[in-house]
Structures are given as C-alpha cells and as structure tokens.
Amino acid sequence: MTSPPDIPPPADLSGRTALSDADLLTRHIEGDSTAFSEIVKRHRDRMWAVALRTLGDPDEAADAVQDAFVSAYRKAESFRGDAAVTTWLHRIVVNACLDRMRRKSVRPVADDELIEAAERDMPLPDQTAEREVSLEVTAALKLLPADQRAALVLVDMMGYSVEDAAAVLDVPAGTVKSRCARGRAKLAPILSHLRNRSDLTRVSSPKGAQLRDG
CATH class of the missing domain: 1.10.10.10 (Winged helix-like DNA-binding domain superfamily/Winged helix DNA-binding domain)
Incomplete structure (x- = not known):
C-alpha cells in the first residue's frame, strides 16, 4: 500500500504542535490517562460511519464502536507499528461489526x-x-x-x-x-x-x- 504523503500534525489552540496518533498511543501505554481520549475524539466519527454503514442499525453500530474502542484501549500494547494507527483502529471496528453479524448467524441470500x-x-x-x-x-x-x-x-x-x-x-x-x-x-x-x-x-x-x- 502506497503511504500517503507526510502531513505536519495540526497545532493546538496554544500554538504547540499536536501529538500524532502514534505518539498518543505510546503515551497511553505509558500511563497517560488523557491520551486515549484524544484518539477517540479524533476517530470516533469515522468509526461510527463505518459501523453504521456496515451494520445498518444505529444501536448495533454504537455498540460495535464502543466494543472496538474498549478493545483498542485494552490491547494498545499489541499495536506493532507496521500500519498507521488509523488503519489499526479501522481494522478493530470492522472486526467488531463482523463479529456482531456472525453472532446473528445471518444466512447469505442466494x-x-x-x-x-x-x-x-x-x-x-x-x-x-x-x-x-x-x-x-x-x-x-x-x-x-x-x-x-x-x-x-x-x-x-x-x-x-x-x-x-x-x-x-x-x-x-x-x-x-x-x-x-x-x-x-x-x-x-x-x-x-x-x-x-x-x-x-x-x-x-x-x-x-x-x-x-x-
């Protein structure tokens, strides 16, 4: 996969350079109690869009997103850095959606x-x-x-x-x-x-x- 061009991270309101997703995840692993909340703020809307379109049900989508972020929070140390944090999060939320669909045992339609x-x-x-x-x-x-x-x-x-x-x-x-x-x-x-x-x-x-x- 061709990597997108490097883009300087945005600056916060104080003029300081905002931390990248990878930096925030590292801080979370190291015990920063606010780092993961920032990751959630950055990505929850797109995670929600993916889940809603995949599941087609707002309640199911909300539960899938919640499951995904809880999983990411708990398994942050498993992030290997071989893909962007964004890709890793998308993978988790898609898997959460697929798990929900499989648990319902929906039969594919001929x-x-x-x-x-x-x-x-x-x-x-x-x-x-x-x-x-x-x-x-x-x-x-x-x-x-x-x-x-x-x-x-x-x-x-x-x-x-x-x-x-x-x-x-x-x-x-x-x-x-x-x-x-x-x-x-x-x-x-x-x-x-x-x-x-x-x-x-x-x-x-x-x-x-x-x-x-x-």
Missing part, C-alpha cells in the same frame, strides 16, 4: 432471492429523497455476506482505495477486489433502478479517501 426481493420491493417512482436512497442501499447491503458487505462499505461507500481497504481487512488487495465484484453483482438486480439517479452518488463519501495518522 442470487435468485435477491432478484425476487428487487421485484417485490421496487420503490415507487416518486421516492427520490437522498435519505430514501440511503435506506435502500443500506437494506440491500444487509443481504450480502459479511465479508462482501465490509469490502463494499470501505471501497464504494467510504471511498477508501483497494489497498487501504485491504490493510483494514487484513487481506490481499486481490481479495478485496474479488469481494467487491461479487457484492456489486449481487446488488445489481436490487439497485438497478437507482443507476441513473443522482441521489445515489451522494450516499457515499467522496472517492479517494485515505487513512492517515493525525
């Missing part, structure tokens, strides 16, 4: 069932609001196997590169591409009516998002 769902639940022509589109996409994602859903959320909805998504999911880039391709193929019958709707382009974050350390 292709013919997806087609039947598309024909049965085709929305009315006047349903054009962005929120309605977002709800349709979220509902469709719930029909996918967990691994395909996670890959599509990161790449297509959150805008991460395939390489960054691979780092988060801890799989080869080719696996991410394959999961995305299979997921898109299964979603096509359900979401084909949205193909020419401009609202669909506003459901996801802008392309080109990268994982960066603060």
Whole structure:
C-alpha cells in the first residue's frame, strides 16, 4: 500500500504542535490517562460511519464502536507499528461489526432471492429523497455476506482505495477486489433502478479517501 504523503500534525489552540496518533498511543501505554481520549475524539466519527454503514442499525453500530474502542484501549500494547494507527483502529471496528453479524448467524441470500426481493420491493417512482436512497442501499447491503458487505462499505461507500481497504481487512488487495465484484453483482438486480439517479452518488463519501495518522 502506497503511504500517503507526510502531513505536519495540526497545532493546538496554544500554538504547540499536536501529538500524532502514534505518539498518543505510546503515551497511553505509558500511563497517560488523557491520551486515549484524544484518539477517540479524533476517530470516533469515522468509526461510527463505518459501523453504521456496515451494520445498518444505529444501536448495533454504537455498540460495535464502543466494543472496538474498549478493545483498542485494552490491547494498545499489541499495536506493532507496521500500519498507521488509523488503519489499526479501522481494522478493530470492522472486526467488531463482523463479529456482531456472525453472532446473528445471518444466512447469505442466494442470487435468485435477491432478484425476487428487487421485484417485490421496487420503490415507487416518486421516492427520490437522498435519505430514501440511503435506506435502500443500506437494506440491500444487509443481504450480502459479511465479508462482501465490509469490502463494499470501505471501497464504494467510504471511498477508501483497494489497498487501504485491504490493510483494514487484513487481506490481499486481490481479495478485496474479488469481494467487491461479487457484492456489486449481487446488488445489481436490487439497485438497478437507482443507476441513473443522482441521489445515489451522494450516499457515499467522496472517492479517494485515505487513512492517515493525525
């Protein structure tokens, strides 16, 4: 994965240079009682976005994010430094989401069932609001196997590169591409009516998002 260019960390209100995520994590490990709280403040919104889009349920997403940060807090010493802290956190929250999906033992939906769902639940022509589109996409994602859903959320909805998504999911880039391709193929019958709707382009974050350390 190509590393993003180095960006100077931001300065705090006093004009001092703010600590990087890695520095904060080190301070947390060394006993600084406030360091991890700063990490949470920096990353909770994006962690929430990933969890919500992956799980499609606000309560489940909140619990997954909480589980992820508790796990990160307790296992900070396991951070090896071979990836950005941001990538490490994303990996933990995605795994927390996948664990929740697997515990529910959701059976993957067959292709013919997806087609039947598309024909049965085709929305009315006047349903054009962005929120309605977002709800349709979220509902469709719930029909996918967990691994395909996670890959599509990161790449297509959150805008991460395939390489960054691979780092988060801890799989080869080719696996991410394959999961995305299979997921898109299964979603096509359900979401084909949205193909020419401009609202669909506003459901996801802008392309080109990268994982960066603060």
